[in-house]
Amino acid sequence: xxxxxxxxxxxxxxxxxxxxxxxxxxxxxxxxxxxxxxxxxxxxxxxxxxxxxxxxxxxxxxxxxxxxxxxxxxxxxxxxxxxxxx
Amino acid sequence: xxxxxxxxxxxxxxxxxxxxxxxxxxxxxxxxxxxxxxxxxxxxxxxxxxxxxxxxxxxxxxxxxxxxxxxxxxxxxxxxxxxxxxxxxxxxxxxxxxxxxxxxxxxxxxxxxxxxxxxxxxxxxxxxxxxxxxxxxxxxxxxxxxxxxxxxxxxxxxxxxxxxxxxxxxxxxxxxxxxxxxxxxxxxxxxxxxxxxxxxxxxxxxxxxxxxxxxxxxxxxxxxxxxxxxxxxxxxxxxxxxxxxxxxxxxxxxxxxxxxxxxxxxxxxxxxxxxxxxxxxxxxxxxxxxxxxxxxxxxxxxxxxxxxxxxxxxxxxxxxxxxxxxxxxxxxxxxxxxxxxxxxxxxxxxxxxxxxxxxxxxxxxxxxxxxxxxxxxxxxxxxxxxxxxxxxxxxxxxxxxxxxxxxxxxxxxxxxxxxxxxxxxxxxxxxxxxxxxxxxxxxxxxxxxxxxxxxxxxxxxxxxxxxxxxxxxxxxxxxxxxxxxxxxxxxxxxxxxxxxxxxxxxxxxxxxxxxxxxxxxxxxxxxxxxxxxxxxxxxxxxxxxxxxxxxxxxxxxxxxxxxxxxxxxxxxxxxxxxxxxxxxxxxxxxxxxxxxxx
Numbered sequence: 177x178x179x180x181x182x183x184x185x186x187x188x189x190x191x192x193x194x195x196x197x198x199x200x201x202x203x204x205x206x207x208x209x210x211x212x213x214x215x216x217x218x219x220x221x222x223x224x225x226x227x228x229x230x231x232x233x234x235x236x237x238x239x240x241x242x243x244x245x246x247x248x249x250x251x252x253x254x255x256x257x258x259x260x261x262x
Numbered sequence: 263x264x265x266x267x268x269x270x271x272x273x274x275x276x277x278x279x280x281x282x283x284x285x286x287x288x289x290x291x292x293x294x295x296x297x298x299x300x301x302x303x304x305x306x307x308x309x310x311x312x313x314x315x316x317x318x319x320x321x322x323x324x325x326x327x328x329x330x331x332x333x334x335x336x337x338x339x340x341x342x343x344x345x346x347x348x349x350x351x352x353x354x355x356x357x358x359x360x361x362x363x364x365x366x367x368x369x370x371x372x373x374x375x376x377x378x379x380x381x382x383x384x385x386x387x388x389x390x391x392x393x394x395x396x397x398x399x400x401x402x403x404x405x406x407x408x409x410x411x412x413x414x415x416x417x418x419x420x421x422x423x424x425x426x427x428x429x430x431x432x433x434x435x436x437x438x439x440x441x442x443x444x445x446x447x448x449x450x451x452x453x454x455x456x457x458x459x460x461x462x463x464x465x466x467x468x469x470x471x472x473x474x475x476x477x478x479x480x481x482x483x484x485x486x487x488x489x490x491x492x493x494x495x496x497x498x499x500x501x502x503x504x505x506x507x508x509x510x511x512x513x514x515x516x517x518x519x520x521x522x523x524x525x526x527x528x529x530x531x532x533x534x535x536x537x538x539x540x541x542x543x544x545x546x547x548x549x550x551x552x553x554x555x556x557x558x559x560x561x562x563x564x565x566x567x568x569x570x571x572x573x574x575x576x577x578x579x580x581x582x583x584x585x586x587x588x589x590x591x592x593x594x595x596x597x598x599x600x601x602x603x604x605x606x607x608x609x610x611x612x613x614x615x616x617x618x619x620x621x622x623x624x625x626x627x628x629x630x631x632x633x634x635x636x637x638x639x640x641x642x643x644x645x646x647x648x649x650x651x652x653x654x655x656x657x658x659x660x661x662x663x664x665x666x667x668x669x670x671x672x673x674x675x676x677x678x679x680x681x682x683x684x685x686x687x688x689x690x691x692x693x694x695x696x697x698x699x700x701x702x703x704x705x706x707x708x709x710x711x712x713x714x715x716x717x718x719x720x721x722x723x724x725x726x727x728x729x730x731x732x733x734x735x736x737x738x739x740x741x742x743x744x745x746x747x748x749x750x751x752x753x754x755x756x757x758x759x760x761x762x763x764x765x766x767x768x769x770x771x772x773x774x775x776x777x778x779x780x781x782x783x784x785x786x787x788x789x790x791x792x793x794x795x796x797x798x799x800x801x802x803x804x805x806x807x808x809x810x811x812x813x814x815x816x817x818x819x820x821x822x823x824x825x826x827x828x829x830x831x832x833x834x835x836x837x838x839x840x841x842x843x844x845x846x847x848x849x850x851x852x853x854x855x856x857x858x859x860x
Contacts, residue, residue, distance in 0.1 A: 183845065183848070183849055186848075186849060187848050187849075190848075194351050194352070197347070197351055198347075198351065201344065201347045205340045205344050205513065206510055206513065206514075209336065209340055210502075210506060210509055210510055210513070211506065211510065213502065221473055222472070222473025222474060222482050222483070222484065223473065223481070223482025223483055223484035223485035223486070223488075223500075224473075224482075224484045224485075224488075224500040225500075228333055228336075228484075228500050229473065231333060231336035231339070231340060232333075232336050232339055232472075232558040233469055233472075233555055233558070235339075235340050235343070235344065236339065236340070236343045236551050236554055236555055237551075237555075239343050239344055239346065239347050239547060239551075240544065240547050240548060240551055242347055243346065243347060243350045243351075243540075243543055243544040243547055244541075244544045246350060246351055246540065247350070247537070247540035247541050247543075247544055250355070250537075250540055251537050251540070254537070254850055258851075259849040259850055259851045260537070260850055260851065261535050261536055261537065261850050261851060261852070261853050
């Protein structure tokens with residue numbers, strides 16, 4: 177029983193991390209890259225605006241950072257909750 | 263040395279390398295055949311997955327699509343990379359923990375239903391086969407252009423090479439071959455881009471050069487590009503012109519479709535540990551990003567170069583003369599590509615010059631009337647030649663012919679690596695899910711390995727035949743492949759992991775609803791079974807508001823989720839042991855044992 181509730185806490189922490197990561201994922205691509213682009217048009221980046229940069233470069237860089245952050249954080253969570261592989 | 267010999271050396275050397283690797287990494291067991299013995303390092307696996315994923319579409323087509331449309335086609339960049347976030351967070355670690363060989367096996371076990379497994383197998387085979395046809399056609403075209411052999415011979419050579427290393431090497435051979443193919447394709451893509459970026463902006467990194475200064479004019483590159491394309495009546499490159507909702511849904515469909523493509527998901531079965539599956543997705547995206555961050559620069563710079571070549575004295579002066587195209591070496595590529603039928607020009611008004619402009623634009627029609635132009639004279643510019651012709655278009659220094667050979671080898675590497683990955687997905691679906699899973703469960707390991715090889719040989723034969731006789735709808739079927747993967751496989755996998763409540767009836771109902779609605783929507787716009795003129799709507803004026811058929815995968819996925827949820831909540835919850843299985847795949851502890859008891 178004790179093991180199960182421990183696993184449940186691990187899963188809850190994982191879900192929280194996934195939700196935060198996916199909010200950032202959506203914000204940089206659908207947000208900054210598409211829907212919020214008109215709002216960011218005042219910020220100039222090399223001959224165009226920030227929204228264009230996010231659509232063609234920034235979102236990809238943030239995706240990369242997100243995956244590595246998630247992997248690093250999860251591997252730590254595994255150890256904290258004692259669920260890592262041997 | 264002439265161009266032909268150089269192309270031959272580059273392509274021949276790369277092929278010899280692939281076959282050499284396959285002999286070295288020959289698969290001996292089903293585990294090695296399907297999953298490379300699970301002994302592949304995350305970085306190696308990431309590189310192989312990147313080559314697996316980046317097909318002829320990424321290498322050859324994408325920069326061209328961006329070049330001629332601009333910002334609106336950023337969907338390809340965000341969609342085809344953003345899917346990896348979904349894969350890394352929502353699927354890869356859990357599927358690795360589950361520890362079986364195929365995607366359909368997971369769906370069958372999780373939803374304790376042979377029907378669910380078979381529905382998944384059918385989706386997988388249809389999606390993969392349509393994709394393979396595109397790759398084989400690409401192989402034929404690349405051979406035709408660079409080795410001056412006819413399409414059929416080119417395709418047969420390509421099929422033979424894939425056969426040699428995929429059939430004997432299995433996943434192990436394919437994995438190591440794909441590592442070599444990644445190196446070839448990324449060099450072929452980035453080296454010309456670096457020199458073009460240096461030439462135009464002085465910055466050796468194309469992704470930075472794109473936002474840098476155009477040295478010849480002293481203005482920012484993108485501003486200069488916007489200026490010259492609008493002077494010719496085309497839409498501003500950096501601006502948003504299409505429908506916003508459609509762009510969002512198209513991007514989302516590409517993301518979900520990427521995360522649902524079986525040959526990519528399969529790669530995460532091959533890493534040793536659950537933690538490695540997480541890292542592996544990150545490494546895959548690192549290697550993909552090297553190309554994807556470069557692609558928008560390749561597109562914008564090529565568009566600028568082409569426009570300036572057509573208007574050497576500026577867009578307000580006289581256009582390039584026919585005589586210059588025929589005699590100036592900077593225009594040699596135009597004659598070469600004209601022979602392939604992918605590039606064409608015609609001096610309609612017989613003024614000895616080729617005017618390239620948007621003849622549908624009102625302002626340009628006025629200028630045309632004044633100057634006596636009779637329409638756009640660069641009559642045909644196939645988007646697919648942009649990357650292949652890029653070093654020549656930019657008129658790079660004399661050793662450019664070496665780069666052309668490298669680009670040829672790179673394009674072939676991209677097409678062959680993806681074809682091999684897809685063929686592997688098809689053969690494991692046939693031998694593992696269809697034969698061992700349904701028809702003959704008592705088949706020996708040796709028998710299964712043999713049937714996997716036979717299935718792959720048959721798949722290559724079918725793909726070659728269809729590559730030689732393309733069904734005429736090859737381009738549309740890519741939308742179908744993504745739509746299917748997005749509307750069926752991804753939601754089923756995700757619900758299988760994140761919900762203990764979704765049961766067999768719900769999952770099957772969801773998959774069937776998602777696929778059928780998506781299929782009907784595509785057929786309504788592209789014609790029933792892609793037969794021309796049987797469509798009721800067009801993508802210019804779609805059935806549901808602005809939603810084009812290529813963007814419908816995301817809607818199909820939502821239908822799948824909803825139907826599965828509603829049906830499951832009305833029917834019995836899954837048995838105890840299935841709920842326990844779901845709980846167990848959520849924690850990494852004890853991974854590795856799962857595969858052994860199979």
